[in-house]
Amino acid sequence: MYxxxxxxxxxxxxxxxxxxxxxxxxxxxxxxxYDEDFSWEKEALVLGxxxxxxxxxxxxxxxxxxxxxxxxxxxxPAHQRQGLGMQMLRQLEETARSQxxxxxxxxxxxxxxxxxxxxxxxxxxxxxxLSYAPVPHYHMEKDL
Numbered sequence: 001m002y003x004x005x006x007x008x009x010x011x012x013x014x015x016x017x018x019x020x021x022x023x024x025x026x027x028x029x030x031x032x033x034y035d036e037d038f039s040w041e042k043e044a045l046v047l048g049x050x051x052x053x054x055x056x057x058x059x060x061x062x063x064x065x066x067x068x069x070x071x072x073x074x075x076x077p078a079h080q081r082q083g084l085g086m087q088m089l090r091q092l093e094e095t096a097r098s099q100x101x102x103x104x105x106x107x108x109x110x111x112x113x114x115x116x117x118x119x120x121x122x123x124x125x126x127x128x129x130l131s132y133a134p135v136p137h138y139h140m141e142k143d144l
Contacts, residue, residue, distance in 0.1 A: 007046040017058040024074045059088045068096040070106040097144045110136040
């Protein structure tokens, strides 16, 4: 059984979310998430997807006015392709809507484009690279 719950910045669960993101999203590129400043996540919504007490997925969303930004979403590879990422994405969308959000924006890896398009997001512009994640990305958005 899976549970999705809010993670508070600075807690052991938050540290576990950083470790999971590092393992899935940074180490494969030869990078380390601990070299980045995540103090801005004090104000962000961080969700954790748990199987029992084990964190198997996490996502983060920030906001500015009625625009929200999906910052991260990742699921442990052993649990991917089970709809869990979509479950987390839908929860973020519902939260943004309930808080008056009009749009969600993101920097999506090109490899994740089909996932986000299946959820109703569309590409804005050409491929680009982020300094902290030097793999091809698209700006994507969805009106809520």
